[in-house]
Amino acid sequence: MTTRRKFLTTASIGSAAALAAPSVVKAQAPIKWRMQTYSGAPLGAHVIQPQIESFNKAANGEMEIELFYADQLVPTGEMFRALQNGTIDAVQSDDATMASPVDIADFGGYFPFSSRYSLDLPVLFHRYGLNEIWQEAYDEVEGVEWLGAGAWDPLHVYTVDKPIRTMNDMAGLRVFGVPTAGRFMAQYGLIPVTVPFEDVEVALQTGELDGIAWSGFTEMYEIGWADVCKYALSNNITGAWCGSYFANSDSWAKVPPHLKELFKLSMDSSHYYRQHWYWGGEAQLRANGGKMEQTTIPPEEWEQVVNDAEKFWDQLASRSDRAARVVKIFRDYKALMETVGVPYRY
Template identity: 70%
Template sequence: MPDPNKTLSPSERILSSRRDFMKKAGLGTAAAATGVLAAPAVVKAQAPIRWRLQTYSGAPLGAHVIKPQVDAFNAAANGEMEIELYYADQLVPTGELFRAMQNGTLDAVQSDEATMASPVDISVFGGYFPFATRYSLDVASMFTYWGLGDIWNEAYSEVENVTWLSSGAWDPLHVFTVDKPIRSLDDMRGLRVFGVPTAGRFLSRYGLIPVTVPWDDVEVAMRTGELDGVAWCGFTEAYEVGWADVCSYALTNSVTGAWFGSYFANTESWNAVPPHLQQLYRSTIDQSHYYRAVWYWGGEALLRTTGEKMELTSIPAEEWATVVSDASEFWDEIAASSERAGRVVEIFKQYAAAQEAAGYPYR
């Protein structure tokens, strides 16, 4: 239990105040679910439906990106259904999440496509796709109004026994390093970092070396020198999960503005859920998207400017402009990989052009 007499550091005060606000506002809590979504109290004779859901995230991060949604659903399901939540690698390795869901070992999964090796031609867009977004709202906008949702539905309709349910935004991507500051592209060369596959693939052209380890082993790997840092998240997450305690430097240049994450279900399991509980599950997913957007955004600027644990470094604008240019070439490479991937990239281009043309506050 926290010591009430302890003097909190700036970052501890920020994290603590935001946690308190989320609780008081009822964002993602069971109280909110029971107050808004709860069904009438009816005694059910049959046993409840039970699901096993595993997320890509470890427990400290999962407390924000998935647990509020599961708690809200369980509270509002009125005993008709219960979801058991498992964190990264607890039941199956993260790289096997998709297959485990497909064969029924898991009923549901929360992850990006790239991290869990989803066998669709759009999997490269899950996680961090370089410069595809600038703000978290870009993700929801493109899925809802620009056609990405239709493409995701189309892709997963071709996959046996897996149903894609929804995609949402997480945090921006920064690079955090233990003891080697990045002040130029050359400084990336040889750095071993933990990160999501697509961003790692892109950044490897500057000499960064993507390394895969279990999520719970990342901090130890940085302390022992197996990793030089992480290219996995933004400032909110780095502070929340403790990586800011290990890393001394934070690169302010962002590779993209928001991570694409999705909710999936085993199709047989999904079809066995009655319509009213399917709707409840979708509603708590939307609640989760909202919770994460507030939670991440509420910490990025504050922890970047007043967090005391990492020194900020930057790659000069003129040098970073070459990275942005390289990303355009990367987009075209991916677009050529399949007709469907080409449609996704075309949406990215059209959306970015519209935002630039609109100007402030969009770009």
């Protein structure tokens, strides 16, 4: 029988031994990711670099993301496949540009006249059901996790030395741009041309490209393309680019819950930064940028383009039930905004 005195004595000895023995903490190697963005380095310095730097700091050595810019690891059009097979761990891009094999891919990037302002997109995703539709679509694809979407800048057309003042002026112009908007604008004679992101400026200078249909004013100035293009069409084809974050499924599964939450918080921080960076930049540069002459297609002529977009919407809606649900959401939202008027629509 163990007496109370003996128990206290042995317990004290055991406790002292435990206190005396040095604790051994085994350092765990940090999770390392390679992430590629659609953007080149000058633009990436705003649209993603601050986010990744903040995440790496907040992860406190548990995880480290190495960031790569457009085409540095794989060509932009092959990013989805590279993500799926684990060549890269994460991607920031729109669905169409990275060639996602989902039936809603064309709604990523610039879907013509789907938004008026950049704030429209997060509202559509969070309050009108696009989050659930995107999640549903990517749940059907093995190897890739869709993590969320956000808004970027509006879409304008810029030209080197051929101003656009009527729709006829677009005929034959070779432009670098995003896939969906490029297909839509092709009906007016624009010729979409694909070149590596880093080659765009040289292609504009050599005449391989006549212009760009890829961004708003903020990016034109930040990247340096405003130094090459003389003209900017003030009529915008849509109000905001729709971009998303993706991760390789196996890579995502290895990330502990608290770091997953941290990464999603960093995404929200990036979305917020882009909202004010683009919104303020577009206004400031259109008013005071000084590098490009702005031209405008008359409202009565541009109205036909807006009407043609409705037909383009119908074409995409006919592809699948899910695509039709997306188009219905766009139409319902547009109708509501026009009903309430100021400040949502003017």
